[in-house]
Amino acid sequence: MLFSSIKGKQVFAIREAKYIGEVTGAYVHMSSGKAEFLILSSAPFNILPYAQVFGNGEMLTIKSTACLKNDSEIDLTKHFYFNTCVHIYSVSGEHMGISQDIDLNAKPDERLLISENGLTIPLKKVVSGGKDVMFVNENGKREFTVRRVKQGEKRQTPNGMVSETQTGGTVINTAISHSPALSSHDYSFLLGRRVEQDIGDIARTFLIRRGTVISKKTIEDARIAGKLVDLTINSLKI
Secondary structure (H helix, E strand, O other), X not given: OEHHHOOOOEEEEOOOOEEEEEEEEEEEEOOOOOEEEEEEOOOOOOEEEHHHEEEEOOOEEEOOHHHOEOHHHOOOOOEEEEOOOOEEEEOOOOEEEEEEXXXXXXXXXXXXXXXXOOOEEEHHHEEEEOOOEEEEOOOOOOOOEEEEEOOOOEEEOOOOOEEEOOOOEEEEEXXXXXXXXXXXXXXXXXXXXXXXXXXXXXXXXOEEOOOOEOOHHHHHHHHHHXXXXXXXXXXXXX
């Protein structure tokens, strides 16, 4: 189930016959890449464990309000905030796109952050996420070495250039190695998956039919047509 398909949906508790709030975001576990909690518009108990969702139709249902948590109960050192339409940057400052979706039910090796420009990023590479920006470390590491910089000190920047600080400050060394998989938009993980619904353009000049088993040619055709995100969202592992 895609996060975008439930964003804004109303949530009701069955036992109490009570409206709780609307889905506004999610918290994703950093190590596993699994979306563990939905964020609701209600307060103060606005955190819903995703596993407690009972029904998904015109509304989301839960059995009881007893499963709701306060946001202070979430360990933000182990989770990051996710929402759609958030700018994605690498830790070296490169803009990588705008968040479009995540699959809440994806298997561990298919937990991906999907951006509007067709880039897919393993959720395990996300370092942090907020309402305005998300940061991704291309080599997947989350360990940062922080040190103070003395005035006038020369230092090595991520692109290999040497810069000189005039006023001093804090340097975060992220030990980045730019990943070819991210820069080349590697979609080989789609190979062998089955397309679950027709993918095409309005004029129907391009069409990948439902039931197609994805091959290298399928991926290339989708790349040319600008439909890689659609192919990712609308296909499942056989």
